[in-house]
Amino acid sequence: MGVLLAALTASAGCGGGSGTDSASGDVQRVLDTRAAAVRDGSEREFVATQAPATLAAGERAAARTEFRNLRGVPLADWAYRVTGLHRSGDRATADAELRYRIEGYDRAPIVTGRTLSLARADGRWYVTADRPAKDSSQQLWEQGAVMAVRGEHSLVLGVGRPRDALRHYAELADRAVPAVREAWGEDWSRRVVVLVPKSLDGMAGLLGAPASGYRGIAAVTTGEAGGSAKAPADRIIVNPDAYGVLGAFGRQVVLTHETTHVATRASTSAATPLWLSEGYADWVGYRGTGRTAPQAAPELARAVAEGRVPDVLPGDEDFGFGGDAGSLARAYEGGWLACRMIAERWGEVRLGEFYRAVGEREKRAGAVEAGLEEVLGTSLEEFTGLWRAYVRDRLG
Secondary structure, three states, X not given: OOOOXXXXXXXXXXXXXXXXXXXXXXXXXXXXXXXXXHHHOOHHHHHHOOOOOOOOHHHHHHHHHHHHHHHOOOEEEEEEEEEEEEEEOOEEEEEEEEEEEEOOOOOOOEEEEXXXXXXXXXXXXXXXXXXXXXXXXXXXXXXXXXXXXXXXXXXXXXXXXXXXXXXXXXXXXXXXXXXXXXXXXXXXXXXXXXXXXXXXXXXXXXXXXXXXXXOOOOEEEEEEEOOOOOXXXXXXXEOHHHHOOOOHXXXXXXXXXXXXXXXXXXXXXXXXXHXXXXXXXXXXXXXXXXXXXXXXXXXXXXXXXXXXXXOOOOOHHHHOOOOOHHHHHHHHHHHHHHHHHXXXXXXXXXXXXXXXXXXXXXXXXXXXHHHHHHHHOOOHHHHHHHHHHHHHHHHO
16 A cells, blocks of 8 residues: 655654543544445545545555455455554554455454554544554455456455456366265355465465465465354465466366365364364365276375385374475375275265264364274274275275
8 A cells, every 4th residue: 555645744752541542543433434435335435544635646546456456355244443553643553353254155254463554634544554464364355456256156256367267266166065065964154265366476475374385285275264263264275376287187176175174164173183184175075086096196105115104194294385295295195095994994974973073072182082982983003004904905
């Protein structure tokens, strides 16, 4: 966003006491007006919260650009809550929570931290910058004008991508949702929101993380807010660079995998190991495709051929994106084979019951062991032995 002209700056000095309290209320009212402008689709009112009519045209143009970038997002609600104000004369910095909902998808607001710079002129406060707070990520509209494409079960929001490309994502997501529903059941929203930034750097900005950690990752699912603290509304965030090199089959598997994470979020907790959450998502992704174990687990098949059958199930540390690509692939493949074994040996229904039983535990310690005993009637030691034999048999 632009910065107000220097003429708006008055004498410096730290506000305090009732002055700061009064300023906080005034700033909250400005942000309430700004939020109402977003909800009502009023560009004029939005621009008016950022710059007085007498200000240079460039400053007001920046406000219009921001508003128009956001206009493509189908919002059901938008509101700010000031949580702190740091004032120095006629300049101030506000800490605030932005709460918003996407119409038809979010049952509760997404909450993200914002830092707003403000200046006071002619007795009024104006927003001069609105950016993510220190530990918060970017929002898609901060990367450019958002285009929305609706599918039967999906909403795709993209920046810098042609409409036909976004429609393709919607088609894949629309096929993924019924596939996940058939495997997991009906106890989820059965709708997904897919965010498609322009590049890997855009993906990293949405995740608030370095781009290097996601270079070879086609997509991730991140819970932001939503139905309850335990069941956040997820966003599937695509890395268009990595996703673009996949074939049609791989693209579908990726979207189905990520949609599975959306479906299982309410039953996923700190007690759920990554071999189970990622393995189950891969199991749903490959379910019904006819892919053999060696076709779907080439890295682990190579290790088995070299006599390197894993001794234990993959640990959470094996799923780090920044590590060795081969090790990461073997972790995913090992988790997938564990879930595939459960589905074949105990049945698909029991696999889902096992997933839910583990996620119901409050702590990781003992959760898998309890789920194995209660649902599958086995111990971790016996299960691991069966899994190692299954890996050797299917990949040897």
